[in-house]
Amino acid sequence: MDPDVSADGLIAELLDMGFDFDAISAAVGAVGPRRAEVLELLLGGSAPRAGQEGRRGGGVPCRPAPSAARPRPAGKGAKLPNPRGRLRQSSITDHVGSATGGRKESGREASTSLPCSSAPGDPRVPVGADFCSKLGPQSRSLVENSTGESDQMDRVSAVLQKHFGFSCLKSFQKEVLDAWFAHRDCLVLAATGSGKSLCFQIPALLTAKIVVVISPLISLMHDQCLKLANHGISACFLGSGQPDSRVEGKAMAGMYKIVYVCPETILRLMEPLKKLAEKPGIALFAIDEVHCVSKWGHDFRPDYSKLKFLKHDIPLMALTATATIPVREDIIKSLKMSKDTTIVLTSFFRPNLRFSVKHSKTSVSSYGKDFQELIGTYNASRKGQQIIHENDTDSERSSYESWNDSASDYEDENVDSASHGDKNVGKTKTSMSVVKENIENELDLYQGVDDFDVSCGEFLECSRPESSKSPAQSNQTSSSECGDQGPTIVYVPTRKETVEVANFLCKSGLRAAAYNAKMPKSHLRQVHQQFHCNDLEVVVATIAFGMGIDKSNVRRIIHYGLPQSLEAYYQEAGRAGRDGKLSDCTLYCNFFRAPTLLPNKRSEEQTKAAYRMLRDCFHYSLNTSTCRAKILVKYFGEDFGHDGCRMCDICTNGPPQMHDFKEEAIVFMNVLQGRSGGETEDMIYSSVPHYSSGRRGFGDVPNFRMVVSHIREKLPRFAATDKMWWQGLSRILEGLRYVQEAAETPRVSMQYPELTEEGLKFLRSSQSEEQPLYAYPDAAMLLAMKEPRPFSDFSEWGRGWADPEIRRQRLAGKKAGRRKRKWRSRSRQQQPAGFTTAKERLAAILAKKRKR
């Protein structure tokens, strides 16, 4: 049992995990501030206690993770090899030499003690033994002659068939292995799900040396180790959270064929690694998800950038599916990869992924509408099974049972500009800043690998559990528990939302679970396992459940809220359809709310890059005319050969009608230029409120809101136009290079638009020429046109808002009103026994703390 902790500390921790305050207070009230019990209550009694692998009642039995929580003690032979010298580059002759004669010395037999069998396809055959019998003395000249090449491929094929059950390598995998055989560094840029892992796993089977894999997430390392163990390959992962220090010792003694290490840990392991390079030798350093090396990448991890020391005499293999061209250049530079590095580049296009984007407030109030289809899909596929959502006492009900339905509170605090329009600009802004602060605190970021430490990390090779199946089939076959629908991953931006959405889906009868970095490790481990066993229909996760996760039958990826970059989006979408079957990737986002959320710790340079990535992502969602797949692969520098994917919402629905924006463009640009809107003489630059205030040091450059307000006020025919519509126009004009952002750190939406030379030229020529300016309206413009909002309200509200006194009054009124509503709605709810006491107790604790 977890030790008792202080109540407020516990509350803070649980809030961090994303649980609702009221649910926490009720749970604490019921069982006292005891972490394990409170967690168990919040997780609906399903979370196993530390070290205990459990499963939810009624679910299909899952195979327990082999040795996941049961590290074996180190064997007697687990001594560190003789420390001598620096890392020396291995060569193919070394590999073969070791394979032929070095097996005994390696000390690895302690863990590869399974009998050598000549039965074809037996995964338990020690690979080195098989090679030596096959290759004999000729093996030393493998690189030099063509016979050698075919021998290499024979060996690869044998290993591939035996351990992985695949009949042949993909051509890019062959190229990568060729580079490794030729002892060259290699940068592998290949689509998600294309099979990059195999490129560094196979070398471990072709030599008696060790492959060291640097990987950013322990959940990912866990995933791969588990699979390798099932394929008869010993592996382990090392992290600073590794509870069993013996695993590290054994790994550094060469007892596992593949050692996964997080970048933080490898820096600490330099000395033991040198010894390992001496004996039994390191065949390869692989850096998976290598985009984390680059600070221009979406998941920059500072410790990755310290990996350049790996550039010793051992080949480097760096792999990623989501690196833009600048990121690739940065990777090569940061890792000091050699000049003759082989770059293996495949198409990033995933032809079986069907992309679409939908507008949604993405708040509690829209769950019902947005998840209706998903709920219907699973419920329909489980015809005959009882749908649970009406039965509160059912044992399979939500694992995130919350005692309050705080939807109304939530909505109060998340005023949505889409529904209230510009007249609520000020109101929205205040709420947004509150929300922003909360969300920033709740964002899951890969700051430390410990967050994701979900297992003990030793995976000894074992015979295949489902021997009749090929490993390639093993996670496709038992999808009956997900109906025939395959599981879904819902990605949400915050930890709180993981709990809220999972709770909602559970109440609707789905087998759903939340996953975020702050949740207890035992719970994360269980979710992982249930997901892989097809025991869960939906995992609602933050980015913590993203990179590298390989499950073949994921049929749907739903992003409920905008991701922070297109790289992250494509990476997460890439979890779908890894079996090649048609799968859906749907992004729900609020077209009316430009995202503003950025990671907390960042330099100015990173802030700019983060805004740029966020902007690209927002523009992707607003696109109405270009094939989604085309935009995505183009983002990664690929020229999309086809017209379109013929599957995404754009390809199937077609673009909207083009519109001639010339008139509006001239009005907008004239105002930017400080001239009249073209009609009324008094509509001059200086009359725009705050125009010449020089706010934030942008001199006379106008604020976007004021420009729009000015246009609407002065030109009655534009009175009903929406600011978002004008933002859309500014995006079109920015695309044409007629306007640009004057702010030094451009946000997602334009804030301080200014005319460019091109724009001036256009304005001049527009007076004489009749040329139209045809363009496709974007999704926000289309929506704004569908729901026009009158100007007068905005004008009054906006003006009032500009007055500090009025603003103070309004804010005070709004706060009081919100508090009142929240209190009323809470007291209306029926609280379970003990709630009042718990609340009082908590209030007293918090008050006491505050006093101190």
Ligand SMILES: Nc1ncnc2c1ncn2[C@@H]1O[C@H](COP(=O)(O)OP(=O)(O)OP(=O)(O)O)[C@@H](O)[C@H]1O
């Ligand atoms: N030669 C092959 N033939 C058939 N299937 C293969 C082959 N190589 C790999 N696969 C399968 O492809 C799937 C995806 O592999 P893997 O996880 O290595 O992809 P990845 O490229 O690393 O993707 P991501 O970028 O998302 O991490 C795996 O289930 C693997 O078994």
Ligand SMILES: [Mg+2]
């Ligand atoms: Mg991978």
